Amino acid sequence: MSNKECLIFQLIAILFLVAEITSKFEFTNVMCTSLDKEFGDFEHCYLKSVNRSYKYVSVKYNLLKSPVTKIKVNLAMFKRFNGYRPFMYNVTVDACRFLKNRKSSPVINFWFNVIENYTNFNHLCPFNHDISLEKLPVETVNFQVTDVLPFPEGDYLIETNWIAYDIKRAELKFYGTIS
Ligand SMILES: *[C@@H]1O[C@H](CO)[C@@H](O)[C@H](O)[C@H]1NC(C)=O
Ligand SMILES: *[C@@H]1O[C@H](CO)[C@@H](O)[C@H](O)[C@H]1NC(C)=O
Ligand SMILES: *[C@@H]1O[C@H](CO)[C@@H](O)[C@H](O)[C@H]1NC(C)=O
16 A cells, blocks of 8 residues: 555544444334234334433333233334335344343344343243333443444434234334434
């Protein structure tokens, strides 16, 4: 490499670094759908902006058929190009097995680390109570997706499907932007 090429290369590297450090995640929407209202339904599901620096997501699902001893979670990520397209992940785990051994799925564990302190889903099976995710700060997600594992800029959708006894019961969609 000539000195000039070397300098250009360094400049580009610095630009990337700066872009990464200043990138920011924002939730833009959260949507919850119960696909089987006899099994359970959402009591609430919203994104709230308290002020410019404090925004959070709260979700509460009332479980009507408890206890639940068999549950699978599918997590698929999409990125918007020309419409939302599958991007990077599409994984399904047996939640009971995962909760016993968190290392069994690094992808699910990455996201579980984000929500763990804000949910009552953080114990071993069975589940015999309503499931909630309360006041998950956007800042926590921001740290995980821009510092822990930097994602490229863009609009994202994280879709989660909740499958109990091999039937899809609920769908949660988290929309966000990294800019
Ligand atoms: C935003 O609201 C939170 C919670 O009420 C508060 O602790 C924080 O100081 C507020 N931040 C600003 C910049 O007003
Ligand atoms: C994820 O994979 C499953 C099983 O291979 C498939 O049925 C499903 O359609 C996929 N989801 C997405 C969003 O691609
Ligand atoms: C969750 O709480 C534990 C213990 O208080 C703390 O060490 C950890 O950093 C928290 N994780 C997140 C993502 O906030």
